[in-house]
Amino acid sequence: MSVVHLVLFSGLLSLVIAVSSSPGSRSILRDIGGGNADQKDKAVELNTTNFDSVLRDTPAKYAVVEFFAHWCPACRNYKPHYEKVARLFNGPDAIHPGMVLMTRVDCAMKTNTKLCDKFSISHYPMLFWGPPSKFVSGSWEPKKEKSEILVIDDGRTADRLLDWINKQIGSSYRLDDKKFENEHVLSNITNYEQISQAVYDIEEATAEAFDIILSHKAIKSSETSASFVRFIQLLAAHHLSRRCRKGAAEILVNYDDICPSGKCSYEESGGKDTLGNFPICGKDVPRGYYMFCRGSKNDTRGFSCGLWVLFHSLSVKIEDGESHFAFTTICDFVNNFFMCDECRLHFNDMCLSVKTPFKKARDFVLWVWSTHNKVNERLMKDEASLSTGDPKFPKIIWPPKELCPSCYLSSDQKKIEWDHDHVYKFLKNYYGPKLVSVYKEKSVIGSKEETNIATEDLTVATNALVVPIGAALAIAIASCAFGALACYWRTQQKNRKPRRSWN
Ligand SMILES: Cc1cc2nc3c(=O)[nH]c(=O)nc-3n(C[C@H](O)[C@H](O)[C@H](O)COP(=O)(O)OP(=O)(O)OC[C@H]3O[C@@H](n4cnc5c(N)ncnc54)[C@H](O)[C@@H]3O)c2cc1C
Ligand SMILES: *[C@@H]1O[C@H](CO)[C@@H](O)[C@H](O)[C@H]1NC(C)=O
């Protein structure tokens, strides 16, 4: 309860604030740590070490790479032009986030020589355009035709560079665009493909939820501590994003040091064993914006949308034996850590109305879906009368017929009759394979078969090599709720403790 008392919200207006202002708390944290953020370059500085990984992991559809040399005066004069365009696309304050990643490589750095050679850099600055993945381990030669990497031949000023980009992607961006005007949001809800963008939002929402817990020091009792651990276990086992699974597992392994008897230390720097030093989805997340969940106004959608998508994506990965644990874990998480009073209370009522434990994963998937629809139904009315909703994303009973015709047995105006088998099938695919389809080849996502690899990764990452994997897994399977992986790390943690005290 104390969690809630700390941030007292009431009524719908404050709900909207609660749901949308959380990025604020994060930027406050960042501003303290990061110095003067406004003067930072927006273009991302790349080098041999991070070139491939940044371009592989970016959610952006296109990338611009500028090869320059820091001693070249023309490059220095060009920089403000390049930055003016980068400001539109890069960083948490981007006007059009997630479209184009603007980067630069300093070829005057010795370590970058090979990289610059691979792109046959003949003058400075030299600009390239292409899908980010094509740059990964990529190269460019002047004579090679049919390359998906293009040289930007006319980008001498900010205006001309933006014109060139506009021509490539058929957009009409302008240098003086303002955030949330002239918006390119994904407002076509009947487009089945769009969910694949939500992979990034799931990471974003996970990191944002974690940030909110940090900034409110929300783990306050043994009860909230247990609830937090269960949620982190659920993430370690079933989060779609590999780096979030990894981050979650690292928190589990170190939890007894970070939060001895449920009393956590939070600070981002200083001593090593603090929550702030374990970013749940790695240090590159949160990015500060949403894609699938981006609203057409500055205070709609975002985090709460991302949280729903996270819950749905977790639900479809749950197995029968875990379904009731998953249910109570999500209920407790919302109750303890979703700091929107109205949401929390309504959701808790719906949790309490479940009288018999879930036995089938299918029932749990459908419960999350129908609960979400109950929220939609209620908000439909509220938002119509208060016009607090997002005009481009009116609440609907979901999925609409256009998205899943076979989900409907019949529907008259008042009552929809669902074909639950088809709804289940649809959800499994939409929040499973479809959600990860576009970015499957990127390292962000890991498939089921990767579990073993992830285990190895983590072993290295945490120096926790005490228990042979086979034995630990056997213990984990016998005693744990969420998959072997999550509990394996709990076991590792226990074994790690005595070793520590010897040092
Ligand atoms: C646990 C929880 C409780 C909430 N309770 C409240 C509340 O009481 N009052 C309040 O004002 N706001 C509440 N919210 C916020 C609200 O539900 C929306 O998240 C917010 O208004 C943003 O809406 P949205 O248009 O982005 O769509 P969201 O409702 O956030 O949905 C995100 C996306 O999920 C898909 N979707 C929609 N319905 C379903 C479904 N039934 N099954 C599967 N997928 C679906 C759609 O693609 C949609 O765009 C709650 C949020 C959460 C996570
Ligand atoms: C590359 O850039 C990153 C981030 O700025 C930095 O941490 C790293 O040391 C750089 N590597 C080299 C080889 O310069």
Ligand SMILES: *[C@@H]1O[C@H](CO)[C@@H](O)[C@H](O)[C@H]1NC(C)=O
């Ligand atoms: C929305 O997307 C669907 C499927 O891609 C398409 O058929 C439909 O024409 C689109 N609607 C609008 C208004 O763009």
Ligand SMILES: *[C@@H]1O[C@H](CO)[C@@H](O)[C@H](O)[C@H]1NC(C)=O
């Ligand atoms: C949203 O935009 C409005 C008008 O543009 C502005 O007054 C308000 O402060 C903004 N809110 C946030 C949270 O940025």
